[in-house]
Amino acid sequence: EIVLTQSPGTLSLSPGETATLSCRASQTVNSIFFAWYQQKPGQAPRLLIYSTSSRAAGIPDRFVGSGSGTDFTLTISRLEPADFAVYYCQQYGGSPVYTFGQGTKLEIK
Amino acid sequence: QVQLVQSGAEVKKPGASVNISCKASGYTFTTYYIHWVRQVPGQGLEWVGIITPSVGSTTYSQKFHGRVTLTRDTSTSTVYMELSSLRYEDTAVYYCARELKATCYFDYWGQGTLVTVSS
Numbered sequence: 315e316i317v318l319t320q321s322p323g324t325l326s327l328s329p330g331e332t333a334t335l336s337c338r339a340s341q342t343v344n345s346i347f348f349a350w351y352q353q354k355p356g357q358a359p360r361l362l363i364y365s366t367s368s369r370a371a372g373i374p375d376r377f378v379g380s381g382s383g384t385d386f387t388l389t390i391s392r393l394e395p396a397d398f399a400v401y402y403c404q405q406y407g408g409s410p411v412y413t414f415g416q417g418t419k420l421e422i423k
Numbered sequence: 424q425v426q427l428v429q430s431g432a433e434v435k436k437p438g439a440s441v442n443i444s445c446k447a448s449g450y451t452f453t454t455y456y457i458h459w460v461r462q463v464p465g466q467g468l469e470w471v472g473i474i475t476p477s478v479g480s481t482t483y484s485q486k487f488h489g490r491v492t493l494t495r496d497t498s499t500s501t502v503y504m505e506l507s508s509l510r511y512e513d514t515a516v517y518y519c520a521r522e523l524k525a526t527c528y529f530d531y532w533g534q535g536t537l538v539t540v541s542s
Contacts, residue, residue: 346527347528358534359529364528370530404468412473414468
């Protein structure tokens with residue numbers, strides 16, 4: 315089973331700054347089957363990015379996904395108050411097995 | 424609009440079973456897979472299993488194999504998750520989520536159902 319490790323665990327930034335979130339896989343991941351989600355307290359996760367770099371419907375272009383192989387990144391530019399949340403990466407590794415990272419909390423500095 | 428509406432919170436005793444429903448609307452029920460994902464309070468997301476509504480086939484995470492059963496009712500566009508032999512550590516929010524076939528990501532989620540296991 316592929317393990318996804320997200321870093322940092324917590325990221326403290328101010329509105330207007332740029333956030334860089336990392337997700338590292340224990341084995342090579344098919345980039346077509348790699349996604350990012352945002353979760354706010356008391357809410358279900360929301361799809362942000364699929365297939366590594368494609369934005370889901372309604373997601374602004376401030377959210378950019380990139381990466382390949384074992385290293386993937388979510389970059390959020392010009393942070394807005396609504397962006398402060400927990401972010402999860404997710405991959406599909408066959409079998410089927412779907413795994414998530416442990417999450418990165420983006421908090422206001 | 425697409426909606427996945429789940430049943431309400433449950434409180435169960437250890438060893439009991441719980442049955443949660445997820446009613447889909449706003450799209451063709453048989454076009455998408457339905458997954459279940461759980462989240463222990465304060466922790467991350469964990470995949471539980473998948474059902475293909477068109478044929479009823481299922482696959483479960485090894486962690487839950489033997490304790491979880493997914494079924495569906497195509498007449499009401501509803502998917503059900505039964506988790507048996509409940510343990511304290513099964514206390515979590517359980518989400519259903521939709522996947523367009525073979526895309527391997529979840530584009531819509533239910534609101535979540537809190538299952539509390541307590542004696």
